[in-house]
Amino acid sequence: MKKERRQFDLVLWGATSFVGKIIAEYLLQRVSELTDFRWALGARNPEKLARLQSELGSELPVFVGDSFDRSFLEDMASQTSVILTTVGPYMKYGESLVAACALKGTDYCDLTGEAGFVQKMIDEYEATARESGARLVNCAGFDSLPSDLGVLHLNEHCERVLGSGLRRVEMQVRAAKGGVSGGTVASGIETVAQLQKDPGLKSVLANPYAICPEGRRSGVRQPSLSAAKRSEFNGDWLHDFVMAPVNTKVVHATNARLDYPYGDDFIYSEWQVANNAFMAYLGRFGVGAAMLALYFPWTRALLQRFVLPEPGEGPDRKTREQGYFALLFCGETRAGRMVTCRVTGDADPGYGSTAKQISEVAIGLSRSLPLSEKAGGFWTPASSLGLKLRGPLTQHAGLKFESPVTGLAPRISS
Numbered sequence: 001m002k003k004e005r006r007q008f009d010l011v012l013w014g015a016t017s018f019v020g021k022i023i024a025e026y027l028l029q030r031v032s033e034l035t036d037f038r039w040a041l042g043a044r045n046p047e048k049l050a051r052l053q054s055e056l057g058s059e060l061p062v063f064v065g066d067s068f069d070r071s072f073l074e075d076m077a078s079q080t081s082v083i084l085t086t087v088g089p090y091m092k093y094g095e096s097l098v099a100a101c102a103l104k105g106t107d108y109c110d111l112t113g114e115a116g117f118v119q120k121m122i123d124e125y126e127a128t129a130r131e132s133g134a135r136l137v138n139c140a141g142f143d144s145l146p147s148d149l150g151v152l153h154l155n156e157h158c159e160r161v162l163g164s165g166l167r168r169v170e171m172q173v174r175a176a177k178g179g180v181s182g183g184t185v186a187s188g189i190e191t192v193a194q195l196q197k198d199p200g201l202k203s204v205l206a207n208p209y210a211i212c213p214e215g216r217r218s219g220v221r222q223p224s225l226s227a228a229k230r231s232e233f234n235g236d237w238l239h240d241f242v243m244a245p246v247n248t249k250v251v252h253a254t255n256a257r258l259d260y261p262y263g264d265d266f267i268y269s270e271w272q273v274a275n276n277a278f279m280a281y282l283g284r285f286g287v288g289a290a291m292l293a294l295y296f297p298w299t300r301a302l303l304q305r306f307v308l309p310e311p312g313e314g315p316d317r318k319t320r321e322q323g324y325f326a327l328l329f330c331g332e333t334r335a336g337r338m339v340t341c342r343v344t345g346d347a348d349p350g351y352g353s354t355a356k357q358i359s360e361v362a363i364g365l366s367r368s369l370p371l372s373e374k375a376g377g378f379w380t381p382a383s384s385l386g387l388k389l390r391g392p393l394t395q396h397a398g399l400k401f402e403s404p405v406t407g408l409a410p411r412i413s414s
């Protein structure tokens with residue numbers, strides 16, 4: 001079944017955010033290669049939108065409105081096939097748009113890394129989205145697309161070439177260079193604020209299966225993501241990776257949404273690699289100290305005042321263009337074979353590369369995913385477009401999915 005064509009193929013909502021402007025720049029060039037692709041920008045502030053159009057040299061149609069104005073959002077959603085939204089913190093600003101898209105059968109993708117938001121949206125709107133045919137894809141940036149698709153890519157190779165799927169995977173962040181935006185900081189702070197208001201959120205954040213569909217939110221015990229330790233795969237020193245709590249949930253949600261291609265006892269964890277034991281313990285201490293500093297109101301206020309970027313600010317173009325990331329997936333098949341592969345990106349993970357990743361998800365939803373192939377409901381990047389994304393991400397978005405290699409994982413040192 002095909003959805004009827006609407007006035008627009010895509011609306012970029014939150015076009016004036018820090019990451020929204022980078023997405024707009026990428027889309028402008030990227031969709032010029034597509035035939036008859038109609039898109040529009042949306043934001044709350046018409047002056048900012050006009051400034052963006054003049055920076056881009058574009059005259060795109062615009063939607064101006066507020067993310068709390070439900071009738072505006074429903075009207076916008078009914079005019080487009082897909083909405084890509086950057087308006088976050090999503091827990092604060094995101095719900096009405098999800099509700100509008102679910103109601104109007106509009107496909108949706110976002111950049112949230114807020115697991116509490118995703119679980120709440122699934123619980124509230126999955127039934128409506130199933131009925132309307134809206135496909136809602138969360139976490140379509142660096143959190144958590146490379147992790148999600150990396151595991152699917154490795155598993156596909158194991159099944160096809162080695163005849164046995166994955167039993168467990170340890171993802172190691174081998175290199176990453178970039179920066180952080182005020183919007184990302186605001187989302188982290190919003191999660192802390194929500195935790196203080198609603199202690200129940202703690203159990204959501206602690207559950208690796210929290211954003212699986214209802215009825216599938218438990219499973220085998222997963223490794224703790226907080227430690228300084230040596231890898232069981234290659235002996236390298238590892239410590240906490242800040243995005244691991246959300247990325248691991250997305251990988252398990254993909255497994256559950258696709259009816260367990262990795263098995264219902266699949267084990268997954270993510271880590272930052274360190275050069276030696278001292279750096280691993282230092283890294284662990286650093287992550288813990290940062291979390292504590294964000295938790296207490298007075299240290300949080302000091303950080304916001306003197307250290308952290310404001311909403312709308314983030315790494316400059318040079319930092320983004322000189323950025324990169326390299327992730328190593330170390331896996332063991334059910335037959336006991338060791339296998340590894342790398343996923344890399346050619347720009348800073350959080351903004352330059354994220355902008356390209358979510359744009360390709362939005363284009364894929366609009367062009368490559370008939371309703372007969374993927375029904376309405378909540379999906380992850382890998383459970384929605386899956387391996388179809390590998391081509392566009394490689395050709396246009398600077399990601400590389402290296403062919404998996406059988407054997408022991410490489411080590412950094414000795």
Ligand SMILES: NC(=O)c1ccc[n+]([C@@H]2O[C@H](COP(=O)([O-])OP(=O)(O)OC[C@H]3O[C@@H](n4cnc5c(N)ncnc54)[C@H](OP(=O)(O)O)[C@@H]3O)[C@@H](O)[C@H]2O)c1
Nearest residue numbers: 017018019044067088111141142143181183184187311312
């Ligand atoms: N998954 C990932 O890898 C990843 C990477 C990067 C960012 N993110 C997330 O993406 C989000 C955006 O980040 P950012 O740094 O670009 O943030 P930002 O610059 O602070 O942008 C927030 C946007 O929300 C808009 N907004 C706020 N209240 C609104 C309202 N009531 N109605 C309409 N629009 C409203 C703001 O509009 P104005 O422009 O008018 O102020 C602004 O455009 C954050 O949640 C961040 O955590 C995720």
